[in-house]
């Protein structure tokens with residue numbers, strides 16, 4: 226199976242729909258060695274968390290990511306003290322008409338709310354604020370400078386087992402937190418494009434665009450949801466069968482990810498998504514001769530990528546069973562949480578606000594598209610909480 230050089234596209238909605246746009250991922254042009262000089266004039270302090278923000282409060286440095294629904298820009302404050310203006314942030318920008326047309330209103334509102342609810346975990350990107358104007362919704366996040374794990378995996382081709390274990394362990398703590406501590410949040414889009422590295426090489430998960438709080442019913446069983454969303458290669462079979470699924474889908478995706486870390490490709494792959502779905506539903510994960518994968522790794526992958534009634538992380542005991550698996554033998558979970566293990570890849574970051582770890586994207590004129598006044602007027606009340 227061929228390793229993919231392009232990002233995999235998410236799917237969303239009620240049918241097995243392909244995504245609308247393709248994700249341009251141009252060759253990584255290098256940034257100048259020095260950060261752009263800051264204006265020397267000093268202003269009053271500006272606290273981003275204490276006031277209603279607007280786009281004029283920020284200057285764009287450059288686009289660092291584009292997805293089907295959003296554009297993410299590296300930004301700095303356009304006023305405040307010199308210290309305020311030296312800070313950088315990631316600003317996720319969503320066009321309201323696109324959100325409405327692609328039926329993503331609920332997803333975007335959940336994304337904003339869940340980001341706010343879960344902030345403060347060491348391996349999640351911190352939400353700072355959200356705001357909106359006539360045409361756009363904005364989510365202001367901590368900037369994670371190391372770039373996507375996707376880029377490193379393609380560069381290294383595959384990871385050795387201790388590197389794969391390091392990232393997998395941090396993801397296990399994320400899932401334990403979302404599913405168990407937070408009371409049933411399904412993330413639903415675990416993949417290397419959404420896993421960023423911080424300056425020390427630890428994971429930061431971004432993109433809560435498909436996250437949903439499912440919760441538990443009166444007897445403590447996780448509540449099911451039905452929407453087909455996620456990215457084809459990482460979808461659990463129960464999502465494809467459309468008979469309802471739970472947070473268990475994230476443990477399946479972790480199995481696919483560990484396989485991908487160790488081999489450089491996902492176990493189920495085809496150019497046509499429908500063929501991927503068929504493979505997921507009909508086949509079991511098969512391991513290659515080369516590279517040789519340890520028995521412990523094969524076992525954890527097989528136990529994660531199995532029917533949800535037997536799936537590790539889902540069966541009684543939850544995340545604790547995953548942590549106790551022999552693939553993680555010797556792992557001090559408290560040390561993982563406290564980031565005491567050294568990151569296996571240290572991103573080449575030269576200064577605060579360096580964006581060289583991200584691909585470059587064309588800076589499209591965001592005013593180009595027609596604003597569809599009526600559409601915004603009819604639906605604007607859905608965005609009131611933003």
Ligand SMILES: Nc1ncnc2c1ncn2[C@@H]1O[C@H](COP(=O)(O)OP(=O)(O)O)[C@@H](O)[C@H]1O
Nearest residue numbers: 290292293294295297315366368369431432434
């Ligand atoms: N906080 C952040 N810091 C740095 N880069 C980010 C941040 N959030 C997102 N990105 C970059 O932007 C890309 C797209 O953002 P994402 O939230 O995944 O949007 P989409 O919902 O369109 O996929 C990510 O894959 C990542 O490369």
Ligand SMILES: [Mg+2]
Nearest residue numbers: 292418419432
């Ligand atoms: Mg994304």
